[in-house]
Amino acid sequence: MFVWGQSWEKSMMNCETHKADMWVPPPLSNVSFAPNSYPLFSHNKVSIFFCKMDVTLGLLADSPAGHGDAGGGVPSGGSTTARPILTGSKEDNNKNSMVMSSEVTSSYPVVVDQNLNDLELGLGLSIGCGLKSKGWSQYARILTAKDFPTCKQNSSSSSSSVSIPNSGTKRTATDSVSPPNCTSVVGWPPVSKAHRMPSLANEIKSPNGNLISITEQNKSKIRTIGIKDCSKKKYQSVKVNMDGSLIGRKVDLNVHTSYEMLAQTLEQMFFRRRSSTEAAKYSRLLDGTSQFVLTYEDKDGDCMLVGDVPWQMFLSSVKRLRIMKNSQSNELAPRFQENNERHRTDAV
Amino acid sequence: MGFPEEVLEHVFSFITSHTDRNVVSLVCKSWYEIERWCRRRIFVGNCYAVSPAMMIRRFPEVRSVELKGKPHFADFNLVPDGWGGYFYPWICEMARAYPWLEEIKLKRMVVTDDNLELISKSFKNFKVLVLSSCEGFSTHGLAAIAANCRNLRELDLRESEVEDLSGHWLSHFPDSCTSLQSLNMSCLSSEVSFSALQRLIARSPNLKTLRLNRAVPLEKLSTLLRRAPQLVELGTGAYSAEIRPDVYANLTEAFSRCKEVKGLSGFWDVLPSYLPAIYSVCSRLTSLNLSYATIQSPDVTKIITQCPNLQSLSVLDYIEDTGLNALSLSCKDLRELRVFPSDPFVANANVSLTEQGLVAVSEGCSKLQSVLYFCRQMSNSALTTIAKNRPNLTCFRLCILEPRAPDYLTFEPLDVGFGAIVEHCKQLQRLSLSGLLTDRVFEYIGKWAKKLEMLSIAFAGDSDLGLHHVLSGCDSLRKLEIRDCPFGDKALLANVSKLETMRSLWMSSCSVSLGACKRLSQKMPRLNVEVIDEQGDLDSRPDNCHVEKLYIYRTVAGPRFDMPSFIRTMDQNPTYRS
Numbered sequence: 053m054f055v056w057g058q059s060w061e062k063s064m065m066n067c068e069t070h071k072a073d074m075w076v077p078p079p080l081s082n083v084s085f086a087p088n089s090y091p092l093f094s095h096n097k098v099s100i101f102f103c104k105m106d107v108t109l110g111l112l113a114d115s116p117a118g119h120g121d122a123g124g125g126v127p128s129g130g131s132t133t134a135r136p137i138l139t140g141s142k143e144d145n146n147k148n149s150m151v152m153s154s155e156v157t158s159s160y161p162v163v164v165d166q167n168l169n170d171l172e173l174g175l176g177l178s179i180g181c182g183l184k185s186k187g188w189s190q191y192a193r194i195l196t197a198k199d200f201p202t203c204k205q206n207s208s209s210s211s212s213s214v215s216i217p218n219s220g221t222k223r224t225a226t227d228s229v230s231p232p233n234c235t236s237v238v239g240w241p242p243v244s245k246a247h248r249m250p251s252l253a254n255e256i257k258s259p260n261g262n263l264i265s266i267t268e269q270n271k272s273k274i275r276t277i278g279i280k281d282c283s284k285k286k287y288q289s290v291k292v293n294m295d296g297s298l299i300g301r302k303v304d305l306n307v308h309t310s311y312e313m314l315a316q317t318l319e320q321m322f323f324r325r326r327s328s329t330e331a332a333k334y335s336r337l338l339d340g341t342s343q344f345v346l347t348y349e350d351k352d353g354d355c356m357l358v359g360d361v362p363w364q365m366f367l368s369s370v371k372r373l374r375i376m377k378n379s380q381s382n383e384l385a386p387r388f389q390e391n392n393e394r395h396r397t398d399a400v
Numbered sequence: 401m402g403f404p405e406e407v408l409e410h411v412f413s414f415i416t417s418h419t420d421r422n423v424v425s426l427v428c429k430s431w432y433e434i435e436r437w438c439r440r441r442i443f444v445g446n447c448y449a450v451s452p453a454m455m456i457r458r459f460p461e462v463r464s465v466e467l468k469g470k471p472h473f474a475d476f477n478l479v480p481d482g483w484g485g486y487f488y489p490w491i492c493e494m495a496r497a498y499p500w501l502e503e504i505k506l507k508r509m510v511v512t513d514d515n516l517e518l519i520s521k522s523f524k525n526f527k528v529l530v531l532s533s534c535e536g537f538s539t540h541g542l543a544a545i546a547a548n549c550r551n552l553r554e555l556d557l558r559e560s561e562v563e564d565l566s567g568h569w570l571s572h573f574p575d576s577c578t579s580l581q582s583l584n585m586s587c588l589s590s591e592v593s594f595s596a597l598q599r600l601i602a603r604s605p606n607l608k609t610l611r612l613n614r615a616v617p618l619e620k621l622s623t624l625l626r627r628a629p630q631l632v633e634l635g636t637g638a639y640s641a642e643i644r645p646d647v648y649a650n651l652t653e654a655f656s657r658c659k660e661v662k663g664l665s666g667f668w669d670v671l672p673s674y675l676p677a678i679y680s681v682c683s684r685l686t687s688l689n690l691s692y693a694t695i696q697s698p699d700v701t702k703i704i705t706q707c708p709n710l711q712s713l714s715v716l717d718y719i720e721d722t723g724l725n726a727l728s729l730s731c732k733d734l735r736e737l738r739v740f741p742s743d744p745f746v747a748n749a750n751v752s753l754t755e756q757g758l759v760a761v762s763e764g765c766s767k768l769q770s771v772l773y774f775c776r777q778m779s780n781s782a783l784t785t786i787a788k789n790r791p792n793l794t795c796f797r798l799c800i801l802e803p804r805a806p807d808y809l810t811f812e813p814l815d816v817g818f819g820a821i822v823e824h825c826k827q828l829q830r831l832s833l834s835g836l837l838t839d840r841v842f843e844y845i846g847k848w849a850k851k852l853e854m855l856s857i858a859f860a861g862d863s864d865l866g867l868h869h870v871l872s873g874c875d876s877l878r879k880l881e882i883r884d885c886p887f888g889d890k891a892l893l894a895n896v897s898k899l900e901t902m903r904s905l906w907m908s909s910c911s912v913s914l915g916a917c918k919r920l921s922q923k924m925p926r927l928n929v930e931v932i933d934e935q936g937d938l939d940s941r942p943d944n945c946h947v948e949k950l951y952i953y954r955t956v957a958g959p960r961f962d963m964p965s966f967i968r969t970m971d972q973n974p975t976y977r978s
Contacts, residue, residue: 239476241744241801246559
């Protein structure tokens with residue numbers, strides 16, 4: 053179990069039972085390993101992540117080529133075979149490093165091996181600070197909370213500046229400077245085509261006949277409900293009956309954002325023969341020119357005309373909808389239920 | 401070894417696993433010979449690792465061939481069009497050499513209508529065709545299969561991209577075809593002739609798996625179900641219709657007759673009012689795929705709480721933490737969970753699904769082995785809890801939607817959390833990482849993940865040391881895919897021999913230089929080091945420039961020649977000088 057601090061000693065001891073060269077990259081000709089640098093994160097305090105084994109591991113006698121040195125990694129200085137720092141008797145060195153770890157506090161990376169004449173490294177919070185290798189200084193700095201603009205705020209709405217800056221990861225200058233975010237990176241998140249379908253496949257028509265994606269659907273839901281409202285009904289489906297029709301329907305009010313949209317949906321549901329051009333105009337259910345009138349039953353049982361109150365208020369009080377013949381619209385008093393028992397045959 | 405050949409052959413016939421077969425063939429020459437003549441099933445994990453001629457030469461009596469083509473990252477548009485993976489050379493040779501071939505299973509390969517027609521006409525006893533995430537063919541090819549394969553048992557087009565010209569292909573199944581056991585046409589969009597479908601189902605008494613496409617209307621589902629009450633796996637079409645009592649009643653009754661149904665899928669455009677129709681089968685369900693169902697948490701929960709025998713669940717993140725909590729309490733037999741994002745391209749959470757849902761499932765479902773989880777926040781403590789709860793995990797794929805997102809509680813990297821996963825889950829075979837990760841996590845992986853076979857890394861690590869830890873430590877590693885990580889030449893060049901023990905390595909948007917690719921290729925003649933660079937002429941690039949994408953795989957077939965101009969196999973000429 054890797055826990056910072058105390059158990060590093062334990063993990064060091066565990067490591068010793070493994071092959072010594074597990075922690076050490078094999079000797080390579082003409083290639084030197086660049087030292088590690090670990091990102092330093094700060095959220096009101098500095099905490100440093102590194103592995104003592106890796107500190108010894110990464111600091112080679114050869115001049116570090118630095119990660120910015122691209123290519124096959126042949127240092128032009130013609131250095132000799134790169135060797136891991138734990139040279140000579142590996143057992144000895146391991147013991148040294150063991151000793152080192154128990155002596156040194158966990159806060160600072162320290163170089164103890166005397167063989168590192170060529171390596172310039174100073175004590176410091178940042179491993180990379182003392183190194184002359186190019187391209188490293190940018191990777192070791194203390195990050196503060198402000199480097200994570202969106203982490204703390206779940207409700208932040210700017211999706212363009214969503215991501216964590218690149219510090220802590222090594223990228224060369226040729227790589228893109230701007231950090232990736234959810235929307236601009238190819239192939240991320242890794243959702244295969246088959247599972248990208250839900251957002252495309254479940255489309256509903258907006259009032260002007262355009263397809264809107266489920267994203268829009270969700271957004272409208274969020275607008276009308278509010279994200280943090282725990283008592284929200286995400287799915288507010290009410291029954292709709294039309295006078296003279298035996299078949300009742302159901303409509304999800306949360307999908308709609310206005311009376312106009314609701315009326316369009318109902319018109320499409322019940323008055324199929326209307327042409328699409330008519331659908332583009334104002335709904336006739338609401339403007340009184342149709343022979344039908346859209347009414348609803350509120351939570352008190354009263355039959356009300358749709359459109360009188362603000363949309364949100366309507367959503368919170370509507371129980372079911374009824375498309376009433378215009379001739380009866382003056383008689384809004386009659387109990388809604390009586391009429392329903394005569395006309396309605398709902399399935400569910 | 402004094403047994404007669406027939407006896408050994410008989411013994412070998414009980415050895416079905418590919419790995420075991422391979423081991424048997426290495427015992428001695430005579431066993432190699434006997435084994436190769438009686439091998440009936442071949443699996444080629446990388447279609448470029450071996451040539452069709454080699455396969456046919458060694459195994460002359462094969463009945464089933466399974467091939468995989470493109471790298472896995474092709475699913476996420478990282479592999480450019482024209483990359484390869486053509487089935488053509490294989491079918492040409494197999495048509496000639498394997499007249500008794502019965503099964504072809506392809507994944508991520510390019511298959512044409514001509515190929516399909518050749519299949520349909522070359523193999524008299526052809527039974528099984530599975531095209532998984534394939535492309536390049538149209539419904540005309542399917543018509544040829546339907547028309548000519550007299551004994552077709554299985555036609556499975558899962559997630560393939562098919563040029564859907566018409567639904568008429570289904571009508572090409574002759575009336576005499578009664579052998580169908582499995583039909584998966586869920587990826588098609590065109591409407592097929594309903595009467596043809598109905599008649600096909602009616603005359604297929606052994607039909608066990610039927611996955612309809614979205615165009616099959618819900619009103620007609622009951623008609624089909626009534627003709628196939630023996631179905632074990634059903635994929636519905638669109639799951640909504642006008643609310644009509646007769647439709648609902650018919651559907652409920654039809655489902656209640658399906659006493660054998662164990663798996664359900666489909667559920668496009670769900671109208672929740674119709675969901676209760678499936679309740680009668682819920683208690684027997686072992687597999688449920690609701691990953692296309694945009695239904696909210698209460699409706700999902702209502703279903704899953706009625707499925708106590710559920711072993712595999714795929715669902716959208718609409719299920720939310722509350723639904724996952726209910727899952728953890730109701731489905732104690734759960735082995736596999738996949739939670740897909742409903743709105744993956746939006747930074748802010750549209751649903752209340754967090755790490756808590758997964759923690760709950762890890763606590764409640766003791767048999768959980770396989771996880772694919774998309775979410776927007778994760779913490780080291782949650783990952784550690786999950787690891788300790790479920791040391792029996794074999795597949796753990798976590799995708800935090802935001803690249804490099806840290807532990808949302810402490811803002812630290814998620815190294816410790818993933819470290820706990822690999823430390824506790826000793827049988828872990830597949831791992832996908834995400835979130836903010838330093839080289840530390842790779843140290844843990846190299847140290848603990850000894851059974852790991854497939855590792856996917858994105859936006860992680862600090863230096864070559866990270867990659868080195870993986871290549872030097874993961875003894876069982878077969879497939880490694882990396883994108884957008886600061887890994888360069890050193891780790892690769894320090895671990896060249898490791899690469900030959902693996903099937904493949906994919907690296908894109910990393911820091912590997914062209915020169916290193918050339919050197920790697922020279923050192924390892926049995927690796928194909930393919931550089932993909934859509935920007936321009938590779939020949940004129942300097943050696944220290946970084947390559948866009950790199951695909952390295954072991955092969956005994958040498959370099960391939962079916963590549964577009966922007967893909968180049970690094971020259972293996974030993975006299976090459978960089």
